[in-house]
Amino acid sequence: MRHDGFETLAIHAGQQADPATGAVVPPIYQVSTYKQDGVGGLRGKELGAAARWIEGYEYSRTDNPTRGALEECLAALEGGARCLAFASGMAAADALIRAVCRPGDHALIPHDAYGGTFRLFDKVLAGSGLSYLPVPMSDAGAVRDALAARPARLVWVETPTNPLLSIADIAALHHLAADAGALLVVDNTFASPYLQQPLALGADAVVHSTTKYIGGHSDVVGGAVVVADPELAERLYFLRNAVGSAPGPFDAWLTLRGAKTLAVRMDRHCANAARIADMLTAHPAVAAVYYPGLASHPGHEVAVKQMRGFGGMVSFRLRAGAAEALAVCGRTRLFTLGESLGGVESLIEHPARMTHASTAGSPLEVPADLIRLSVGIESCDDLIEDLRMALG
Numbered sequence: 595m596r597h598d599g600f601e602t603l604a605i606h607a608g609q610q611a612d613p614a615t616g617a618v619v620p621p622i623y624q625v626s627t628y629k630q631d632g633v634g635g636l637r638g639k640e641l642g643a644a645a646r647w648i649e650g651y652e653y654s655r656t657d658n659p660t661r662g663a664l665e666e667c668l669a670a671l672e673g674g675a676r677c678l679a680f681a682s683g684m685a686a687a688d689a690l691i692r693a694v695c696r697p698g699d700h701a702l703i704p705h706d707a708y709g710g711t712f713r714l715f716d717k718v719l720a721g722s723g724l725s726y727l728p729v730p731m732s733d734a735g736a737v738r739d740a741l742a743a744r745p746a747r748l749v750w751v752e753t754p755t756n757p758l759l760s761i762a763d764i765a766a767l768h769h770l771a772a773d774a775g776a777l778l779v780v781d782n783t784f785a786s787p788y789l790q791q792p793l794a795l796g797a798d799a800v801v802h803s804t805t806k807y808i809g810g811h812s813d814v815v816g817g818a819v820v821v822a823d824p825e826l827a828e829r830l831y832f833l834r835n836a837v838g839s840a841p842g843p844f845d846a847w848l849t850l851r852g853a854k855t856l857a858v859r860m861d862r863h864c865a866n867a868a869r870i871a872d873m874l875t876a877h878p879a880v881a882a883v884y885y886p887g888l889a890s891h892p893g894h895e896v897a898v899k900q901m902r903g904f905g906g907m908v909s910f911r912l913r914a915g916a917a918e919a920l921a922v923c924g925r926t927r928l929f930t931l932g933e934s935l936g937g938v939e940s941l942i943e944h945p946a947r948m949t950h951a952s953t954a955g956s957p958l959e960v961p962a963d964l965i966r967l968s969v970g971i972e973s974c975d976d977l978i979e980d981l982r983m984a985l986g
């Protein structure tokens with residue numbers, strides 16, 4: 595039997611017409627509690643697949659039909675057994691780490707991890723007895739050595755990384771982690787499930803900041819974990835309910851609405867970013883361009899093997915140095931100076947002073963002449979003219 599394609603799943607998985615009214619879009623169930631038909635007589639079974647994981651609805655910290663629709667859709671898009679949605683990407687990461695690790699455990703994290711992930715390991719989880727070692731995940735030999743030197747419970751991977759777009763070989767890391775008895779987690783925020791599906795490459799769990807490409811419109815903060823193992827999903831479900839880190843119904847609805855157009859948006863993000871990476875490569879003011887679609891990128895071959903496209907993020911360094919990098923960030927007309935990424939509108943930022951300021955003085959510090967672009971889906975000619983003007 596044929597399986598539905600990605601675009602079909604994005605629009606239909608978890609999104610059957612509302613059984614009560616026929617509404618073709620899952621309604622925003624903006625509600626905290628649910629009427630019981632006699633004590634313990636929970637309704638909700640008639641919602642079918644949207645209620646697959648539960649007996650019925652009781653309280654929205656535990657379960658909510660709009661959130662359930664989002665979770666079923668994201669589980670389908672990542673090819674996982676189950677998805678749990680969270681109030682932010684960081685809440686998703688925190689839940690997954692706490693569901694897996696105990697005090698005394700050890701984790702490997704990328705040496706160029708997302709700053710918030712680094713802060714979570716360094717400033718929060720280290721205090722509860724979880725140690726970590728930053729490792730270059732694009733170097734499988736370094737990961738093998740680190741696992742041989744000290745057993746790890748968790749190997750945390752991002753690919754492509756933020757802001758230098760380095761690429762880790764997920765299948766190779768899967769073999770190393772599995773041999774060492776460690777769980778392999780991939781933060782798939784930069785690629786999105788349309789460009790890369792880590793579970794199919796052997797990862798045990800995928801984490802998303804759905805704030806970025808999945809939501810896609812810079813109008814909602816959210817996170818998700820997708821897992822292959824239903825037992826791990828059950829632990830995450832328990833923890834989320836116990837802690838209360840679930841997203842509200844409207845946020846879940848906005849995220850699901852964004853997910854419907856993920857494929858067409860990503861195609862355009864990729865096409866625009868590739869043209870901009872080429873323009874920057876040829877520009878005399880630019881010293882280096884980081885984009886996995888460039889044949890000169892050290893991770894290009896691995897990216898070709900495990901990604902369907904190379905994404906919408908492009909970073910570059912300026913010959914004139916840090917002060918000029920700050921000035922360029924202030925000179926664009928269409929690229930908005932701001933943090934975050936993955937929305938339809940183009941953004942520009944200075945990682946060393948903005949998104950990655952917390953890594954100053956640490957091994958994760960980023961170059962001060964670096965500029966990061968989140969290339970949006972505007973007319974590409976306009977974006978290119980805007981950058982040319984800003985670069986002078």
Ligand SMILES: *Cc1c(COP(=O)(O)O)cnc(C)c1O
Nearest residue numbers: 682683684708781783803805816
């Ligand atoms: C933004 C981001 C996060 C954190 O997600 P929030 O939704 O902001 O909590 C985690 N990982 C990566 C790669 C990100 O870009």
